[in-house]
Amino acid sequence: MRIVLLGTKAGPRITTARMGPGQVVIAGETTVLVDCAEGTCHQLLRAGFDPAAIDAILLTHHHSDHNGAYGNVIMSGWANGRTGRLATYGPPPLAEMTRAVFALNRVDIDTRVEDEGRVDIRDLVDCHEIRSAGHVASFGELTVTAALVNHPPFEHAFAYRFDHAGSSVVVSGDTAPCAALVELARGADLLVHETHNPDWVGDRRGNFDPERMRRHQLGSHTPVTEVGGIAANAGVRTLVLSHLSPSDGTVADSAWSDIVRRDFDGDVVVGHDLLAIDV
Numbered sequence: 017m018r019i020v021l022l023g024t025k026a027g028p029r030i031t032t033a034r035m036g037p038g039q040v041v042i043a044g045e046t047t048v049l050v051d052c053a054e055g056t057c058h059q060l061l062r063a064g065f066d067p068a069a070i071d072a073i074l075l076t077h078h079h080s081d082h083n084g085a086y087g088n089v090i091m092s093g094w095a096n097g098r099t100g101r102l103a104t105y106g107p108p109p110l111a112e113m114t115r116a117v118f119a120l121n122r123v124d125i126d127t128r129v130e131d132e133g134r135v136d137i138r139d140l141v142d143c144h145e146i147r148s149a150g151h152v153a154s155f156g157e158l159t160v161t162a163a164l165v166n167h168p169p170f171e172h173a174f175a176y177r178f179d180h181a182g183s184s185v186v187v188s189g190d191t192a193p194c195a196a197l198v199e200l201a202r203g204a205d206l207l208v209h210e211t212h213n214p215d216w217v218g219d220r221r222g223n224f225d226p227e228r229m230r231r232h233q234l235g236s237h238t239p240v241t242e243v244g245g246i247a248a249n250a251g252v253r254t255l256v257l258s259h260l261s262p263s264d265g266t267v268a269d270s271a272w273s274d275i276v277r278r279d280f281d282g283d284v285v286v287g288h289d290l291l292a293i294d295v
């Protein structure tokens with residue numbers, strides 16, 4: 017199994033230092049995309065994947081840094097020649113969102129079907145809403161399992177585990193420290209976990225209430241001081257830090273990993289865009 021990090025920054029603000037969340041999991045003949053921030057289509061191409069060849073999209077939750085390119089991945093795969101089916105999975109209201117993608121692009125789809133004789137993308141997408149933890153899907157020998165993680169105010173935010181031919185990879189999505197993530201990641205070969213360090217972020221300013229933003233960061237995400245303990249409790253072999261905040265390029269990799277290694281003696285990898293790891 018192989019995992020490729022398409023983007024490793026946290027949050028919806030776009031920058032050039034890092035791209036937003038997206039991971040590709042390749043297992044046997046199956047290629048799955050987990051989350052798709054703005055820019056994911058071109059990151060797929062840069063990593064050597066065609067959006068037309070993605071078998072499934074799994075969304076962890078509906079913050080836009082995780083689903084912003086959902087429609088774009090569907091539409092660009094169609095533009096690039098998709099003829100096979102695309103399965104999509106994620107919390108409600110994924111079905112409504114999928115219909116909205118097709119409504120937004122109705123004129124283009126109708127025109128190309130009629131004018132170019134192109135296959136109708138609306139007939140190729142199978143949307144599955146996930147409301148609870150457990151088995152999500154199997155693709156050949158690849159099994160996908162979800163855990164309900166702790167990312168308030170969302171009722172539904174999921175982490176996903178991928179098991180294939182004796183190897184296992186877990187993607188945390190966004191979560192505060194929680195037991196369900198530790199259980200999902202139990203004994204995994206590799207855990208991609210979100211993290212932040214409030215001490216390095218400084219004052220946040222923007223079109224939001226700074227105090228409410230600070231409360232969200234502290235209550236809905238995992239500080240770097242705790243992520244090593246999570247990996248140790250789960251007994252994973254390799255911990256990959258991603259969804260990094262801050263993500264502006266001012267923090268050295270060693271600053272992240274030195275903190276994590278206080279609690280975790282497995283392999284620690286600080287994620288970078290387009291990093292590929294074989295498991």
Ligand SMILES: [Zn+2]
Nearest residue numbers: 027079081190
């Ligand atoms: Zn996020």
Ligand SMILES: [Zn+2]
Nearest residue numbers: 077079167190
């Ligand atoms: Zn989030």
